[in-house]
Amino acid sequence: MKILITSAGQLGTLLYHALKEAHDVRVMRRRPDETFGAHCVIGDVSRYDDVANAMDGRDVVFHTAVRNNTDVDLESYEQFHASNVDGTFNVFLCAHRLGVPRIVHSSTSMVSGFYTLGEKLAPGSGRATRIDDDAPRNGADVYSLTKGVGELYADYFRQRYDVSIISLRYGWLAPPAMYADPMMVYRTLQFCFHEQDALASNLLVMEQDTTGNYLICAPPELEGANVDGLWQSPGSVLETRFPDEMQYLHSTGFTPTPIPAWLDCSRAMRDLGYRPRHDFRWFVAAHRDGAFTDTVTHT
Numbered sequence: 001m002k003i004l005i006t007s008a009g010q011l012g013t014l015l016y017h018a019l020k021e022a023h024d025v026r027v028m029r030r031r032p033d034e035t036f037g038a039h040c041v042i043g044d045v046s047r048y049d050d051v052a053n054a055m056d057g058r059d060v061v062f063h064t065a066v067r068n069n070t071d072v073d074l075e076s077y078e079q080f081h082a083s084n085v086d087g088t089f090n091v092f093l094c095a096h097r098l099g100v101p102r103i104v105h106s107s108t109s110m111v112s113g114f115y116t117l118g119e120k121l122a123p124g125s126g127r128a129t130r131i132d133d134d135a136p137r138n139g140a141d142v143y144s145l146t147k148g149v150g151e152l153y154a155d156y157f158r159q160r161y162d163v164s165i166i167s168l169r170y171g172w173l174a175p176p177a178m179y180a181d182p183m184m185v186y187r188t189l190q191f192c193f194h195e196q197d198a199l200a201s202n203l204l205v206m207e208q209d210t211t212g213n214y215l216i217c218a219p220p221e222l223e224g225a226n227v228d229g230l231w232q233s234p235g236s237v238l239e240t241r242f243p244d245e246m247q248y249l250h251s252t253g254f255t256p257t258p259i260p261a262w263l264d265c266s267r268a269m270r271d272l273g274y275r276p277r278h279d280f281r282w283f284v285a286a287h288r289d290g291a292f293t294d295t296v297t298h299t
Contacts, residue, residue, distance in 0.1 A: 002026075003206075004058040006045055006091065007065035008033060010173060011106060014199045015062050028054040028065070045087030048094070055094045060206050063091045064106045068143055077142055084146035085153075092157040092165065100163075104202055107167040109191060109215055109263050111148045113138030118260035128230035129261045130223070133169070133215055133268075151213060158211050166205050171217035171263050173198050179292040182254040185283045189238075190262045193218040194278035201274050214268040219279045222262050230259040245284040252287075 002024045005012045012027065016036065019025050027036045028043050028050070043050030045065045055061060067083040088105070095103050112135040120126075139145030150167075157163040171191040178184050184192055193216070201216045221241075222230065229237040234256040239246045246256070268274040286292065 002057055002059045004028060004041075004055050004061045006051075006054075006061065006063050006087075008036065008040075009064060009066070010175060010195060011198055011202070012062065012064040014195060015064070015202060018199060018203060026054060026058070045090055046082040048090045051087075051090040051094045052098065055091075055098055055100060058098075058100055060102045060104065061091060061095060061100055062104045062106070062202060062206075063088065066106065066147075068108075077146075080142045080146045084143070085149045088150035089153050092153055092163060095165075096157055096161045096163050102206060103163065103165040104206055105150070105154055105165055105167040107151055107154075107169045107213065108144070108147050109169045109171050109217065110140075110144040111137045111151060111169065113140035113144060114191070114261040114263070116140045118258065126231050126260075127227040128222070128225075128259050129227075130220075130264050131215075131261050132264045132266065133213055154213075164209060164211060166208070166211050167213045168198075168201055168205070168216045168268075169213055170198055171215070176292055179283060179287060182249050182252045182287065183257075185280075185287050186249065186254065186256065188218045188278075188280050188283045189221060190259055191217060193276065194283075197276040197278055200277075201268070201272070204274060205272055208272065210272055214272060214274075215263055215265045216268055216274065217263040217265045217276070219269075219276045220262070220264040220266055221280055222259075223264070230262075232258070234259050242280065242284075245281055248284055248288055 004026045005015050006028045008027050008029050016027055025039055026041050027039055028041050030044050033040055041054045043054050045051055065087055067080045112131055114131045117129055137148040139148050154165045154167050158165050171193045173195055174192055226237050
């Protein structure tokens with residue numbers, strides 16, 4: 001199979017190493033990179049001709065190129081727009097014109113604005129919210145705003161031109177080394193998840209014909225939880241559900257913080273056959289074993 005990966009960030013690099021032996025893989029980058037050697041095609045997704053050149057003759061495109069630093073305001077909008085809006089439009093338009101059979105589009109759970117819910121809940125009041133694929137888009141910052149526009153383009157090209165696009169809305173795909181911090185382990189209950197589950201979801205759908213928008217994250221583990229308690233007294237709720245894991249986290253000096261929202265990937269599990277292997281218990285056990293202390297990952 002002939003494959004194009006736009007960009008070579010964390011996920012794009014994982015995809016390259018997983019696919020290069022069995023497939024003809026191109027990696028589109030703005031600068032040469034020895035990691036990819038002759039597989040590297042120089043180009044910028046914000047330039048249509050560059051995208052068309054890289055995509056010509058491909059069977060599958062993994063569109064992973066993104067500008068994703070959220071710690072900015074509107075003064076950086078042009079840079080985000082070039083990658084997340086113009087670049088995404090170019091990928092979909094080229095796919096339509098060139099007849100590319102399949103596009104796997106890296107989107108984000110942040111299009112829902114779930115990470116701002118805690119700002120609206122007063123201490124001692126409110127309840128945690130389960131976020132699923134039906135949550136409305138809410139551009140809460142430049143990143144989520146531009147990624148939401150990218151999803152609108154995906155909707156358009158699917159509906160108007162029947163382009164086979166699946167948009168995977170990832171939770172926080174943090175580098176493994178960051179899980180040395182117990183707070184990151186805790187956040188796997190909410191939105192953080194393992195890079196190997198992100199990789200597995202892409203490989204799973206590359207030859208499917210399923211389209212639409214799907215949350216991809218750690219397994220949903222808070223269904224049926226006391227949602228008032230998750231915000232007001234998370235320790236008491238979680239110590240009942242995860243006694244051993246919470247005991248270990250307490251031993252590191254960690255104190256549970258309120259949970260305003262969590263992601264639920266149940267639809268991807270049902271429709272796509274997605275089976276995330278790394279849950280909260282796995283992350284706690286890995287942390288206990290020192291697995292994240294000297295972790296090295298492709299970037």
